[in-house]
Amino acid sequence: MVFTSYEFLGFLALLLLLYYLAPKKLRPPLLLLGSLVFYFFAGAQFLIYISVTAVTVWVCGLLIGKNLDAQSEYIKAHKAELSQEAKKAFREAEKKKRKAWLIAALVLNLGILAAVKYLNFAISNINGIFGTKLGFTSIAVPLGISYYTFMAIGYLVDVYRGTVKAEKSLWRFALFVSFFPHVIQGPISRYGDLGETLFNGEGFNKENFLRGLERVLWGFFKKLVIADRIFIAVGQIIGDSAKFQGPYIIIGMVLYTLELYADFTGGIDITIGVSQMLGIKVAENFMRPYFSTSLKEYWRRWHITMCSWFRDYVFYPVSTSRWMGRFTKFSKKHFGQKAGKRIPVYVSSFIVWFSTGLWHGASWNFIVWGLLNWAVLMISEELEPLYSGFHKKLGFTNGAGYKVFMILRTFLLVTVMNLFDCYATLGETLGSLFSVFRASAWPGFSISALGLAASDWAVIGAGCVTMLAVSLLSEKRPVRERLAEKPYTLRFAVFALLFIITLVVGVYGVGYDSSQFIYTRF
Amino acid sequence: MNKRLKTAVAVILSVALVIGVLAILQRLLVPKYVDGIVEGAFVKEYYSEEMDHDVIFIGDCEVYENFSPAVLWKNYGINSYIRGSAEQYIFQSYYLLEDTFLCEKPKVVIFNIQSLQFDYSRSEAYNRMSIEGMRWSKYKVGAINASMTEEESFIDYVFPILRYHSRWSELTADDLKYMFTSPTVTHNGYYMRVDARPADTFPAVKPLGDYSFGERAWEYLYKIVDCCRENGAELILIKAPSLYPYWYDEWDEQVKEYAASEGLRYINFLDYVDDIGLDYSTDTYDGGLHLNLYGAEKCADWLGNILSSEYHLADRRSDAHLSAVWAEKLKAYDAEIAAQKVKYGIE
Numbered sequence: 104m105v106f107t108s109y110e111f112l113g114f115l116a117l118l119l120l121l122y123y124l125a126p127k128k129l130r131p132p133l134l135l136l137g138s139l140v141f142y143f144f145a146g147a148q149f150l151i152y153i154s155v156t157a158v159t160v161w162v163c164g165l166l167i168g169k170n171l172d173a174q175s176e177y178i179k180a181h182k183a184e185l186s187q188e189a190k191k192a193f194r195e196a197e198k199k200k201r202k203a204w205l206i207a208a209l210v211l212n213l214g215i216l217a218a219v220k221y222l223n224f225a226i227s228n229i230n231g232i233f234g235t236k237l238g239f240t241s242i243a244v245p246l247g248i249s250y251y252t253f254m255a256i257g258y259l260v261d262v263y264r265g266t267v268k269a270e271k272s273l274w275r276f277a278l279f280v281s282f283f284p285h286v287i288q289g290p291i292s293r294y295g296d297l298g299e300t301l302f303n304g305e306g307f308n309k310e311n312f313l314r315g316l317e318r319v320l321w322g323f324f325k326k327l328v329i330a331d332r333i334f335i336a337v338g339q340i341i342g343d344s345a346k347f348q349g350p351y352i353i354i355g356m357v358l359y360t361l362e363l364y365a366d367f368t369g370g371i372d373i374t375i376g377v378s379q380m381l382g383i384k385v386a387e388n389f390m391r392p393y394f395s396t397s398l399k400e401y402w403r404r405w406h407i408t409m410c411s412w413f414r415d416y417v418f419y420p421v422s423t424s425r426w427m428g429r430f431t432k433f434s435k436k437h438f439g440q441k442a443g444k445r446i447p448v449y450v451s452s453f454i455v456w457f458s459t460g461l462w463h464g465a466s467w468n469f470i471v472w473g474l475l476n477w478a479v480l481m482i483s484e485e486l487e488p489l490y491s492g493f494h495k496k497l498g499f500t501n502g503a504g505y506k507v508f509m510i511l512r513t514f515l516l517v518t519v520m521n522l523f524d525c526y527a528t529l530g531e532t533l534g535s536l537f538s539v540f541r542a543s544a545w546p547g548f549s550i551s552a553l554g555l556a557a558s559d560w561a562v563i564g565a566g567c568v569t570m571l572a573v574s575l576l577s578e579k580r581p582v583r584e585r586l587a588e589k590p591y592t593l594r595f596a597v598f599a600l601l602f603i604i605t606l607v608v609g610v611y612g613v614g615y616d617s618s619q620f621i622y623t624r625f
Numbered sequence: 626m627n628k629r630l631k632t633a634v635a636v637i638l639s640v641a642l643v644i645g646v647l648a649i650l651q652r653l654l655v656p657k658y659v660d661g662i663v664e665g666a667f668v669k670e671y672y673s674e675e676m677d678h679d680v681i682f683i684g685d686c687e688v689y690e691n692f693s694p695a696v697l698w699k700n701y702g703i704n705s706y707i708r709g710s711a712e713q714y715i716f717q718s719y720y721l722l723e724d725t726f727l728c729e730k731p732k733v734v735i736f737n738i739q740s741l742q743f744d745y746s747r748s749e750a751y752n753r754m755s756i757e758g759m760r761w762s763k764y765k766v767g768a769i770n771a772s773m774t775e776e777e778s779f780i781d782y783v784f785p786i787l788r789y790h791s792r793w794s795e796l797t798a799d800d801l802k803y804m805f806t807s808p809t810v811t812h813n814g815y816y817m818r819v820d821a822r823p824a825d826t827f828p829a830v831k832p833l834g835d836y837s838f839g840e841r842a843w844e845y846l847y848k849i850v851d852c853c854r855e856n857g858a859e860l861i862l863i864k865a866p867s868l869y870p871y872w873y874d875e876w877d878e879q880v881k882e883y884a885a886s887e888g889l890r891y892i893n894f895l896d897y898v899d900d901i902g903l904d905y906s907t908d909t910y911d912g913g914l915h916l917n918l919y920g921a922e923k924c925a926d927w928l929g930n931i932l933s934s935e936y937h938l939a940d941r942r943s944d945a946h947l948s949a950v951w952a953e954k955l956k957a958y959d960a961e962i963a964a965q966k967v968k969y970g971i972e
Contacts, residue, residue, distance in 0.1 A: 109780050558794035591635065599643050607650060607790045613749055613776050 104144040106287065106373045107326060107611060114141065115377060122381060123307045130304030134282070134381070135274055141283035142246065149245035152219070153281055156212050160255040161276040163208035164262045167201045168269020171262075205263045209256060216252045219244050224465035247286040249462055253412055255280050258294040260416050267295045275302055282383075284374040288367070290388040290408035297385065305382035310587075315379030317583055320601050322372030327609030329566035330366035333358050335610070336553035341525045344535050347552075349544030352522070352535050354553070359525055360518040361567055364393060367406075391574045396509035398479050398516060409462075413455050422451040449481050456480075463524075468532055472523035479516065562608055649804075651786040654793065657803040658754075663810040664711040668721070669758030670809055671708055675950060676729035679938050680705035681858075682814065683722050683849075684737030685713040687865035690915035691894075694813035695958045696925035698951050701933045702940030707814025710758075712751040715740040715845040720768035722849055724759055726856045733859045733936055735928075736849060738880050738891075739872070744839030746772045756782065812958045817918055819962055820969040824905035824913030827869045836875035850887060859890075859936060866894035866903060866924065868913035892931075894924065901927040918962065 104111045118137045125133050142150055174197045178190055185193070223239045230237055258279070261267040270276040279294055279301060340347040340355035347355065371388045378385040392405035402410050421427060427447050435443030453474070460473020519536070526532040538544040555563075576582050586594050658665035667689060680703055682688040689709030697703040708721050718736060725731070746752050752772045759765040769782050781788040792800075810816075853860040862884055864872055877893055884891035894901065901923050905913050908920030916924065932938050941947050965971075 109778050556794060595639050599639070599646075602643070603646060603650070606647070606786065607654070607793050609790065612778075612781065612787055612790065 104141055127304045131302045135278040138281040138283040142281055145246035152245040156255050157277040157280045159211055160208050160259050161273050163204040164259050164269045166204045167262050170197055170201050171265055201263055208259055212252050216248055221465045250289045250291055251280050253291050257412055257416055284377040288370050290386050291412045292386055300384045311382055312380050315376045317598050318372050318376030320598055322369040324601055324605045325365040325369030327605055327611055330362045330369060331610035332559055332563055333362040336555050337362055339554050344531050348538035350548045352539050356518045356522050360521050393514055394510055395513050397513055401513055413459055417458055418451055418455045421454050453477055467529045468523045472520055475520050652804045653800055654789045655785050657799055657807050659803055659807050665754040666810050667710050670811055672760055678706045678731050679703050680733045681725055681731040682707040682735045683718045684709055685740055686711055687739050687867050688737045689814055689816045691865040691921050691924050693815050693921040693925040695955055696922045697929045700926055701929040702942035703929055703932055703938050704941055709814055710755040713755050714743050714746055715842050716771040717755040717768050719845045719848045720764045722852055723764040731858055734853050735861045735863055737865050738862050741838045741842045744841040746774055749774050749777055817961055818910040819918045819965040820910045821907050821917055822910055822912050824868055824909055830871050836873055862889055862891040864893040
């Protein structure tokens with residue numbers, strides 16, 4: 104059930120009605136039921152996968168939580184009898200038990216993720232390297248498995264670290280894992296954050312409902328009017344890499360970057376808006392990323408929940424691990440204090456970006472894309488003193504002009520790297536990218552070959568200008584907050600107009616097949 | 626007015642305003658079918674008729690292009706109407722027939738059996754042209770459900786703006802002109818063409834692996850038969866005299882057998898071309914696929930003779946009111962003949 108389908112709108116309307124008619128106590132269980140129904144429509148067999156994750160992580164979380172409680176109680180009860188060493192030994196022994204539960208759950212759930220998402224990729228690599236003819240599997244990838252697995256793992260690690268309490272109720276945990284608005288494309292919510300409002304079953308709040316509805320409308324506008332219209336052109340370019348080369352690649356890269364933004368942020372707007380209509384607060388995932396002045400800043404503003412997940416559950420554990428400690432000592436000894444300190448950070452980052460690439464898709468394209476990000480970030484870090492010196496020498500200031508230059512530079516960088524998202528193989532990606540520099544690829548260029556009429560280009564232009572204007576205004580204060588203070592008639596007129604424009608100009612219905620969100624495939 | 630009441634009024638007015646705007650936009654965006662592809666207008670036109678027809682034709686282009694109700698009236702005093710639409714599938718014919726019986730009780734129903742060859746709908750565009758014009762009833766709902774292709778949604782029929790919204794970039798002055806009213810494009814369901822293009826060669830006949838009609842198509846034919854019986858109407862099955870698409874002998878045999886078993890009359894007009902006096906060098910406008918005015922008038926005349934002599938349909942030309950109605954219709958009929966003659970440069 105895609106967000107932009109009639110089925111979803113019908114499902115949502117019914118769920119909202121039942122949710123607010125139900126007594127407070129029944130609202131969260133109803134939400135779980137709704138989430139399972141939503142998931143059922145994606146494929147009944149997928150319910151098995153999400154159930155296995157929910158149950159195993161919940162059980163392990165419970166065992167870890169109980170062990171932590173028992174440990175505290177034991178130490179409290181035997182405070183006087185136990186020496187510091189005995190306490191430490193006891194803690195270590197208990198930690199080993201908890202670690203065993205944690206590892207068991209991680210192995211099982213990451214194993215499922217690997218089996219359904221990466222097995223064929225591994226097989227194709229083995230066949231390619233060793234010349235074997237291993238057969239491919241035909242397991243369908245369950246909807247949102249990358250998202251809910253990461254959410255569940257995040258919860259378990261938090262319980263292990265003692266930063267959140269283990270959830271005692273299975274249905275509550277199942278709701279956290281399967282909460283339907285974010286099962287399609289995130290955000291990757293934290294149990295501590297989402298749990299604050301998810302289980303409350305708050306009653307109808309007019310302002311919350313209206314704000315949520317407004318955000319849903321804005322999301323639909325971005326998705327249907329802009330992203331899906333751009334997709335028509337991008338689809339043409341990607342669909343025939345032999346025909347569309349040179350100038351088409353430049354246009355395609357820029358269009359894809361705009362499409363990706365409108366599609367992903369539009370989808371997240373719908374997720375957050377729907378949740379808000381239900382009185383549930385979901386974490387923000389974007390902060391106007393295309394206004395970033397560097398790639399580092401971009402990754403603080405784009406897909407925020409994924410980046411922070413990798414930071415907290417991959418980067419920190421890796422960089423603070425014992426073997427990394429040993430490696431730090433080794434590098435300090437061999438490369439000096441300064442470089443020796445940085446090398447382990449770069450190694451940890453390498454692991455993070457390799458994983459990020461792999462998380463996006465089982466393809467070398469994505470791995471190369473991840474490592475390109477890593478390389479640019481590391482090189483920028485290394486060259487930072489050089490840049491500063493250079494800027495000082497030339498008298499560059501942090502003026503508006505320079506900021507715009509840095510924003511455009513970062514946008515261009517992201518645009519080029521996004522090309523790795525588009526094609527199925529690395530060869531095709533590199534072939535298309537390098538065709539830009541081949542003179543023979545330029546003659547015969549015609550914008551009409553991209554399948555869009557002049558009216559479509561006008562809509563794309565107007566849509567992008569609207570997104571830009573809203574983003575610029577929101578830099579200081581979110582536009583919806585500003586609108587909320589205006590008279591009801593103005594607020595209503597703005598969103599009624601948005602609704603009508605989306606309904607009329609949106610790309611949907613018979614003859615179109617582009618309503619799936621890009622990030623669903625990750 | 627207290628605050629609550631004010632809010633309620635504001636909300637109701639706002640929602641009504643949006644609905645009003647959407648309703649106007651919908652009228653603007655739906656195709657008007659007054660020029661070019663006019664077939665989408667046929668089904669709707671029926672409802673502006675006085676519901677007092679003796680004969681109703683049901684079927685695809687082979688009925689709305691091959692029989693002239695004006696001749697049935699002029700020569701035999703038979704008041705008839707063609708409920709035809711482009712590539713009308715048999716399940717759509719059934720629901721259109723049920724819908725017709727909601728409006729009136731014709732004595733004879735004539736159904737063209739060409740659509741027996743299709744078990745399911747092949748085109749969303751044709752579905753639209755057959756169903757959109759129907760009045761809302763359980764039969765329209767049935768027609769939609771029976772016809773929808775995989776890409777279609779029921780809600781698109783309820784709110785056509787969802788289907789036609791993408792026409793915003795191709796609107797013409799006609800869309801504005803015919804937003805609320807549009808001219809009649811048929812003559813009692815008959816689509817007139819006065820030009821002629823002689824029948825030529827057709828693609829070679831391809832033998833089929835299986836000549837059996839599908840189960841679903843048969844099922845709807847049974848329903849049509851039952852529906853006519855329940856409503857006291859005589860059903861005549863026909864195969865109109867179109868030379869192409871090819872009508873296989875094996876198909877013809879199945880229809881003949883079925884008609885005989887049910888005591889129904891089946892007329893394959895292709896067997897009576899000489900009796901009717903059809904000349905495919907002058908009586909067709911598209912090389913033998915459909916008849917032009919002259920062919921349609923000949924067919925209607927030949928059929929009218931059967932209807933009046935064997936089905937004892939009374940000559941109603943003495944009915945003053947009906948005669949007056951038809952006088953207007955014939956005026957429009959003759960005017961269009963004259964206009965088309967000018968258009969196609971015919972003496």
